[in-house]
Amino acid sequence: MTLSSRVTRVLVLVLTLLAAACGDDGGATTTIPGTTTDGVATTVAATTTTTAAATTTLPPATTAVPPTTAATTTTTNIFYAVTLGVPDVFGSAGDPHGSGCVVPPGDVLPDGVWFGSVEGYVGGVIELDLACYFTGAAATAARIADGLPGESDLDEHVRNMNPRTYSIRLAANAEVYSIPGTGTFFPQLIPAGSWPDPFGYFECPGEGCPVWLYVNDGIVTGLVEQFFE
Secondary structure (H helix, E strand, O other): OOHHHHHHHHHHHHHHHHHHHHHHHHHOOOOOOOEOOOOOEOOOOOOOOOOOOOOOOOOOOOOOOOOOOOOOOOOOOOOOOOOOOOOOEOOOOOOOOEOOOOOOOOOOOOOEEEEEEEEEEEOOEEEEEEEEEEEHHHHHHHHHHOOOOOOOOOOEEEEOOOOOEEEEEEEEEEEEEEOEOOOOOOOEEEOHHHOOOOOEOOOOOOOOOEEEEEEEOOEEEEEEEOOOO
16 A cells, blocks of 8 residues: 555545544534524523412401390389388477378379288279378377377377378389388398288288388388287
């Protein structure tokens, strides 16, 4: 083989190796974001995901408050308050105790403190036989005026010259004092709805049922049984 032939063969071999090497580089493909394999830039639009804010609309917290209704209470103005024992003399010396013996006009028992016997009691309504109650020197004078001996072992006198009776209602919350039939002759407070006491000292209603009625605003706000021997 001549020298020129060898050189030619070496050149061919070198060229072949170079061609193979170039072919290998061309076949390796690397993907680069934003470009293509031919070098041309490719614009990739950014992917945007919009997430709507989670919004929950809550109705305003409202609590329905019912309108306030004021409790209706019937108030009675108490001018004549209950006292235990014989009430004071409202008039002058020598007058009876309480509101006296004046016969009220009409069928209505006026406000005041009245003595008498409960002759009837139905549906909370008292039927009172009005009378007058005297003590001390006034009792002596009243006995003489009524044609009775002035001297008496009792320091009291009851005058009943008025045949009329008066109907008046006992308040449901009235103060009621009844004399028990247990040997204690001091009036004891009982509920108005429990009067008359079937075991009391007096048989009420009836002619032997002596009481003081405390009348305010046209109703009986107090009832106190009066002890007699």
